[in-house]
Amino acid sequence: MNRFLVVFLSLFVSSVFAYIDEYVNLGEQASSIKLSGKVFHKNPSIIRKMHPEFLRHKRDKTLRQGIRTNEYSLKGCVSCHANKNKINNQYYSVDKKGQFCSDCHKKVGVSFDCFSCHRTVPREDLL
Amino acid sequence: MSNIRFEQIEGKSLGFYTLIIGLGILILAALGSVYYVEHYGHFVTGMNNRIVWGMPHVFALFLIVAASGALNLASIYSVFNKKLYKPLSRLSGLVALSLLAGGLMVLVLDLGRIDRLIVAMTEYNFKSIFAWNIILYNGFFVVVAIYLWMMFERRMNKFSHKVGLVAFSWRLILTTGTGSIFGFLVARQAYDAVIMAPMFVIMSFSFGLASFILILMASYKWTNRPLGDIIVNRLRNLLGVFVAAVMYFVAVYHLGNLYLAENTGIENFILFDGGIYTKLFWYGQIILGGIVPIGLIYHPITKGDRSMLGLSSVLIIIGGFVQLYVIIIGGQAYPMELFPGKEVLEGYGDIAQYLVSLPEIFLGIGGIALAMIIVTFLVKFLAFLPESLEDDLADSYHKG
Amino acid sequence: MNKTLNRRDFIKIMNATTGVAIVASGITLTTFASVSEIPVTNKKRWGLLINTNKLTETDIDGMINACKQEQGWGTEIHSTASQKPAWIKKLKVKDKATNKVSSLALMCQHCEEPPCVDVCPTNASMKREDGIVLVDKHLCIGCRYCMMACPYDARSFVHETLNNQKEHMPRGKGTVEACTMCVHKVDKDETPACVESVNSEAVIFGNLYDESSQINRTLRVIQSSQIRADLNLNTGVRYSGI
Ligand code: SF4
Ligand code: SF4
Numbered sequence: 046m047n048r049f050l051v052v053f054l055s056l057f058v059s060s061v062f063a064y065i066d067e068y069v070n071l072g073e074q075a076s077s078i079k080l081s082g083k084v085f086h087k088n089p090s091i092i093r094k095m096h097p098e099f100l101r102h103k104r105d106k107t108l109r110q111g112i113r114t115n116e117y118s119l120k121g122c123v124s125c126h127a128n129k130n131k132i133n134n135q136y137y138s139v140d141k142k143g144q145f146c147s148d149c150h151k152k153v154g155v156s157f158d159c160f161s162c163h164r165t166v167p168r169e170d171l172l
Numbered sequence: 173m174s175n176i177r178f179e180q181i182e183g184k185s186l187g188f189y190t191l192i193i194g195l196g197i198l199i200l201a202a203l204g205s206v207y208y209v210e211h212y213g214h215f216v217t218g219m220n221n222r223i224v225w226g227m228p229h230v231f232a233l234f235l236i237v238a239a240s241g242a243l244n245l246a247s248i249y250s251v252f253n254k255k256l257y258k259p260l261s262r263l264s265g266l267v268a269l270s271l272l273a274g275g276l277m278v279l280v281l282d283l284g285r286i287d288r289l290i291v292a293m294t295e296y297n298f299k300s301i302f303a304w305n306i307i308l309y310n311g312f313f314v315v316v317a318i319y320l321w322m323m324f325e326r327r328m329n330k331f332s333h334k335v336g337l338v339a340f341s342w343r344l345i346l347t348t349g350t351g352s353i354f355g356f357l358v359a360r361q362a363y364d365a366v367i368m369a370p371m372f373v374i375m376s377f378s379f380g381l382a383s384f385i386l387i388l389m390a391s392y393k394w395t396n397r398p399l400g401d402i403i404v405n406r407l408r409n410l411l412g413v414f415v416a417a418v419m420y421f422v423a424v425y426h427l428g429n430l431y432l433a434e435n436t437g438i439e440n441f442i443l444f445d446g447g448i449y450t451k452l453f454w455y456g457q458i459i460l461g462g463i464v465p466i467g468l469i470y471h472p473i474t475k476g477d478r479s480m481l482g483l484s485s486v487l488i489i490i491g492g493f494v495q496l497y498v499i500i501i502g503g504q505a506y507p508m509e510l511f512p513g514k515e516v517l518e519g520y521g522d523i524a525q526y527l528v529s530l531p532e533i534f535l536g537i538g539g540i541a542l543a544m545i546i547v548t549f550l551v552k553f554l555a556f557l558p559e560s561l562e563d564d565l566a567d568s569y570h571k572g
Numbered sequence: 573m574n575k576t577l578n579r580r581d582f583i584k585i586m587n588a589t590t591g592v593a594i595v596a597s598g599i600t601l602t603t604f605a606s607v608s609e610i611p612v613t614n615k616k617r618w619g620l621l622i623n624t625n626k627l628t629e630t631d632i633d634g635m636i637n638a639c640k641q642e643q644g645w646g647t648e649i650h651s652t653a654s655q656k657p658a659w660i661k662k663l664k665v666k667d668k669a670t671n672k673v674s675s676l677a678l679m680c681q682h683c684e685e686p687p688c689v690d691v692c693p694t695n696a697s698m699k700r701e702d703g704i705v706l707v708d709k710h711l712c713i714g715c716r717y718c719m720m721a722c723p724y725d726a727r728s729f730v731h732e733t734l735n736n737q738k739e740h741m742p743r744g745k746g747t748v749e750a751c752t753m754c755v756h757k758v759d760k761d762e763t764p765a766c767v768e769s770v771n772s773e774a775v776i777f778g779n780l781y782d783e784s785s786q787i788n789r790t791l792r793v794i795q796s797s798q799i800r801a802d803l804n805l806n807t808g809v810r811y812s813g814i
Pocket of ligand 2: 691692693694695696697707711712713714715716717718719747748
């Protein structure tokens with residue numbers, strides 16, 4: 046049983062790593078940051094693996110204690126990783142097919158539930 | 173004593189399969205409506221922000237309340253040592269478990285976020301009577317399952333009395349807990365009464381026994397097993413007492429409320445001018461679910477007639493549903509008293525409207541079907557039913 | 573609450589050992605006016621005082637609209653009138669003795685002893701240290717027990733799928749919601765939207781405990797009341813003139 050778990054977990058983790066650089070659809074702002082050579086996430090693989098924990102931790106602090114920093118804020122993720130439809134200049138929802146969040150989650154086969162409540166595109170005045 | 177022979181039913185007849193298929197269809201219909209409601213949201217139901225608990229909760233509460241009541245026969249045997257009920261105790265445990273499963277299914281599948289069931293199982297607010305009920309329900313499954321095991325396993329038989337006592341106390345606490353879901357709602361005039369909890373206990377006796385009698389008579393009839401008059405008459409008398417007790421509690425509850433000045437509004441609503449709720453209360457709950465069954469049970473002409481006992485059980489169950497409907501929906505429909513001494517002209521204070529929708533009803537019926545299908549399957553695979561409940565046998569248990 | 577602590581410790585360790593952090597060098601993300609980094613405490617208790625003698629019906633309509641605008645509710649398309657959320661509503665009450673009619677705005681009263689929090693099975697309904705009562709929609713299972721328990725009919729259930737929510741106000745089908753006292757603004761030292769929308773002094777917002785605050789000073793000199801004071805919930809929203 047334990048061995049099975051180990052195998053399963055390593056498969057799971059490696060599947061997260063598997064998509065490190067093939068990933069193209071980073072999102073509007075994130076891509077331009079990357080192009081400019083700047084570093085936003087010092088260690089992307091940690092973010093890749095741990096972002097659910099970070100977000101969950103942040104959500105409890107914000108909601109229950111009123112701590113409103115932009116570190117690990119979901120708003121931050123969305124505003125950087127959203128893509129724009131070039132034709133009508135509207136953002137695509139990050140949880141829609143082919144977009145940053147949903148694409149990766151689909152590849153690793155993990156469902157996510159943020160966007161049944163959270164806004165899926167950057168704030169209005171950023172449009 | 174040990175000569176009661178429990179035996180599985182054969183379960184190969186056309187009737188058996190038709191029953192299974194029919195119940196299966198009902199369960200599928202329920203699952204279909206759940207998918208529909210969850211997909212679109214609760215706007216497709218009749219529930220709204222004033223009637224937040226609707227038909228599913230009527231069904232769920234009925235089944236949960238009846239579940240704990242159905243365990244009574246086993247308790248009478250093992251706690252009060254009435255041997256006559258020994259042959260019935262296994263079935264009694266089984267009916268209890270399946271009714272509870274059906275009720276919980278309905279309750280859970282009506283949640284706004286069914287996908288978060290795991291949250292309900294892991295995050296407990298110990299101040300919440302609801303959270304306690306989750307624990308009580310889960311515990312009931314465990315306790316009754318152990319109890320059944322003690323009864324089935326010969327070498328464990330000696331413990332069955334003790335476990336029976338645990339199960340009995342557990343079921344009393346469980347029903348009290350269920351009643352307290354309402355009793356704790358201090359702001360709602362309809363529910364703010366201490367008597368709510370004991371009333372639920374008595375209701376459970378009556379609804380549970382009525383369900384049990386129907387299941388017992390049906391299974392003996394369909395399997396052509398003999399069912400003697402002694403047991404049936406005992407159950408009939410018990411049922412009569414329980415129904416009368418429910419009526420008594422209902423009377424005390426309403427009279428008490430009438431004399432409590434702050435609750436006269438809701439009382440007048442339910443008893444006199446509540447439109448549909450008043451009608452349901454008098455015609456459904458009191459006459460159909462109370463007076464008529466008592467008449468059928470005690471009147472010399474209908475007394476000995478088994479189909480009349482069946483009819484009374486059906487009426488009691490219908491009356492039970494109506495009673496819960498009046499309590500749950502009627503209690504919400506009547507507005508809360510926001511400004512004592514003042515009249516709310518606008519914005520709040522009207523009688524809330526509720527139009528039950530089909531998916532809600534399907535879901536509720538699915539819960540009943542689930543309970544029935546569990547009973548049907550298990551009596552086929554395990555020896556729940558005594559091969560015979562003939563009078564002379566029953567008599568000998570009685571004496572032995 | 574234990575769980576949160578564990579998580580926090582966990583993250584701390586993560587931070588220390590791996591140095592995961594957002595490096596915001598040269599990148600302008602969303603910038604916040606003022607950022608609250610310290611947990612709120614029970615040294616404060618936020619409250620509202622609504623003076624029904626000064627509050628006109630137009631004021632109330634304005635408050636409702638401001639709330640809708642700010643929080644994004646009220647645009648549901650499928651829900652019926654009684655299924656639509658109503659975080660704040662307009663009530664007219666008549667005193668049976670004097671026949672005086674007053675209009676008032678009714679929203680979540682941010683009770684100090686909130687029945688909604690007591691009954692919630694999953695701790696989703698919760699009260700912040702500073703007295704603001706919220707629903708943690710991550711934990712809400714949509715059982716609606718809190719709606720049964722609230723004496724003020726203050727809560728709404730989301731009956732349909734939503735999208736294009738406000739960034740600061742996640743809302744979603746199958747969960748319960750209510751007035752948040754514009755907590756996202758309060759945390760930035762701003763005033764709730766409904767209060768801002770009223771031009772007169774009819775609605776005052778502030779820290780009930782702070783003796784120099786306008787709300788505290790006013791409450792000390794005028795006659796005020798809590799709705800259903802008999803329930804002893806010690807509400808954060810107070811009324812005068814009724
Ligand atoms: S007014 Fe209702 S929703 Fe608000 S805190 Fe009180 S009980 Fe909870
Ligand atoms: S609906 Fe949500 S917030 Fe309300 S009691 Fe249930 S879980 Fe708690």
